Amino acid sequence: MGYAKLEDTQLEYGIYKVIPVIRHFIDYDGPDNGRFSFNAIISDADLRITYLPVWKKLIDEKAIVGIMSAISAVNGIPSAANKYLLNDVLRNEWNFTGYVISDCDPVADIQKSFHYTATLEQAVAISVSSGNDINCGGEFKLLHQAIKHGFVNFDTINLAISRGLRSRFLSGNFDPIGTDPYSSIPYSIVDSLEHKLLTKQIVSESIVLLQNPKQILPFDITKIKQIAVIGPSSNDITVQAHTYHGTPSKWITTLDGIKSIALKYNVNVVYTWGASRRNNSDEDFPHAIELSIESDIILFVGGLDESFEEEDTDRNTLELPGGQLELIKLIIGLNKPFAILIISGSPISEPFFVNKNQAALLWMSYFGQSGDAIADILFGFSVPSGCLPFTIPMNTSQMLPIDDYSMNKSPGRTYRYLNYNQAPPLFPFGYGLSYSKFTFISKLIIFPNKINNLDTDIITNISIINEGPFRAQYVIQLYYEFLNSTVIELPIRELLQFTKITFEKNEQKSISFTFRIRNIPNSNRQQIPGIINFWIGNSRDRYAQATLVIDFDS
Structure with missing residues (x-):
């Protein structure tokens, strides 16, 4: 949902301080266990409508210099040898001028796992000829054999080398020793208070409040x-x-952050691990319950760790692993002020939390160095403003198999295609609450609300007031859907634009978005003339909505 333009890394010195390289291109979303031989079958429609556009956006905005090709195969062709993707699409269609690097094993797997070539020499030749310029592993040392056998020529290798060298020139690697302006930056600058506060801000703004019965939070x-x-x-x-x-x-x-604040207010903090993520042991349950009974408020911090979400690993459930849920149920039964913080990189779905509705619930991803930001949120020194970057299903029955890359197969994949009637989510994409209270004090206004030209500038506007007791940020999300659309390959709904705005207490602001219908993805295939519905809210909940009529005869 965000990117930094590459120009921003140049600063005042004219060379890049950072060379952004994004992986993996493309369609590398699982299964991770077996990825070295997995073949993703993807329709051209899904490639063009879903999987490719985000990469094209990065390239159009000059946000990346390098791309790492994927590990698995796409439509029968290993990604590190996929000329259609690496050359025809990336270079010829999108005019990408950067380099492509393989991961460390896939070049060998062209021959060993996929049996796409008979020999390793042929594998390295077809990889570099297909647009894979650099090999993370050691197989490219066989290029001299490939040349000798006539599998590849020097012009192809020189082209690959030139792409790789370009990035080194851009970053000043070949400038005279001692002239790199970044080499003299001391660690004290890297580790400065300014940068620590920035990391803290990033953590604070990414925490998502999912439920907060009886305003349990902030403590x-x-x-x-x-x-x-x-x-x-x-x-x-x-x-x-x-x-x-x-x-x-x-x-x-998180514990450090809580202790730091508690010390200032003479509040005692007691801690125990309580439950394991790895097994169902209840050996620490009695201690955890004892401490909970003795305390005024309780915080449970759990979720996943890298062993559940690292390479070669796939989850087979959306539930909390180990004994975490059982301990949480026991703590909820104490009827004390209770908050649950889930830390994970992917959805955790426990409908019990929502059905019981007796504990505050927050989610965040793996957050780096700044656990003090979490403590600030818990005690109200900061206010949650994050929104979910994914849908949290009720359970795995609402999900397509991990090896099925189809977007529109029932009940639909991601918020864009999901049929909410067939598979109502536990929490939808874009969902997130606040400690403060934001009220829409106007309807969603679209001007003009009727057009006969797809290049007309459309402006949407809505007024919002912060009626709550906190200075807070709020994410305004604008979604759209083409009513009566009959093209099943296209998304049901889509996020068009969003912005995060800071509101003082009792402050009212008017927020506008501007766009053209022609620039809406795939609008040239939609029901036009016709009606487009727009709304402010999240992918499911519509807090304000309005329609735009397209009539070429008006």
């Missing part, structure tokens, strides 16, 4: 004598670091 620190912090993720940096991470000068866990 009033001035009325608390003791807080019990329970759960396997409360004091565990593995749910902060996950895989492929740097190491900060200091890790601040």
Whole structure:
């Protein structure tokens, strides 16, 4: 939902401080267990409507210099040898001028796992000839054999080399030693207060409040004598670091953050791990319940860790693993102020939380170094403003198999295609609550509300007031649907634009979005002339809506 333009990394020195490389291109969404031999079957419609556009956006905005090809195959062709994707689409259609690098095993797997070629020499030749310029592994050392046997020529290799070298020139790698302006930046700058506050802000703004019965949150620190912090993720940096991470000068866990604030208010903090993510052991349940009974408020921090969501690993359930749910049920039964924080990189679905509706519920992804941001949210020094980046289904029965890449097969994949009547989600894409109260004080206005030209500038406007007790941010999301659409390949609904706005207490603001119908993806295939419905809310809930009529004869 966001990207940084590459120009932003150049700063004042004219060379890139960071070379953005995104992986994996393309259609590498699982299964991860067996990925070295998996073949994703994808229709051209799904490629063009769903899987390719986000990559094209990155390239059009010059947001990346490099791309890593995928591990699995697409429509029978290994990704590291897929000329259609790496050359025809990426270079010829989109004019991508950067380089493509393979992951560390896929070039060998062209021959070993997919049996797409008879020899490794042929595999490296077809990979580089298809537009895969650099090999993370060691197979490209066989290129001299491939040349000798006539499988590839020097012009092809020179082209690949030039693409790789270009990125090194762009980053100043070949400038005279001592002239790189970034090499003299001390660690004290990298680890500065300004940067620490930025990481804290990122964490704070990404936390999603899913439910908050009886305004359990924020906890009033001035009325608390003791807080019990329970759960396997409360004091565990593995749910902060996950895989492929740097190491900060200091890790601040959720427990650390809570203790830091509690100390200032003379509040006692007690902690135990309570339940395991890895097994169903209840050995610490009695201790966790004892601490909960003694405390004024209770926080459970759990979810997943890298062992559930790392390479070669697929989940077979959306439920909380180990003994976490059973312990949570026991704590809910105490009828005390209780909040649950789920930390995971993918959906956790426990309808019990929603049906019981006796605990506040928050979700966030693996969050890096700044657990103090979580404490600020819990005690109301910051206000949740995050929105779900995915749909949380009720259970796995609402999901297509992981190896089925079809978007519109019933009940539909992602919020764009999901039939909410057939598979009502536990929480929809874009969902997120606030401690404050935002009220729409006007209808959603569309001007003009009737057009006869697809290039007409359309402006939507709505007025919102923050009537709650907090200064807070709010994400305004604009969705659309083509009424009476008969093209089953196209999405049912889609997020068109969004913005996050800060509101002071009692502040009223007017928010506008501007767009053209011609620029809506695939509008040239939709029911036009016709009616388009727009709404403000999330992918399911419509807080304000209006229609636009397209009539070429008006």
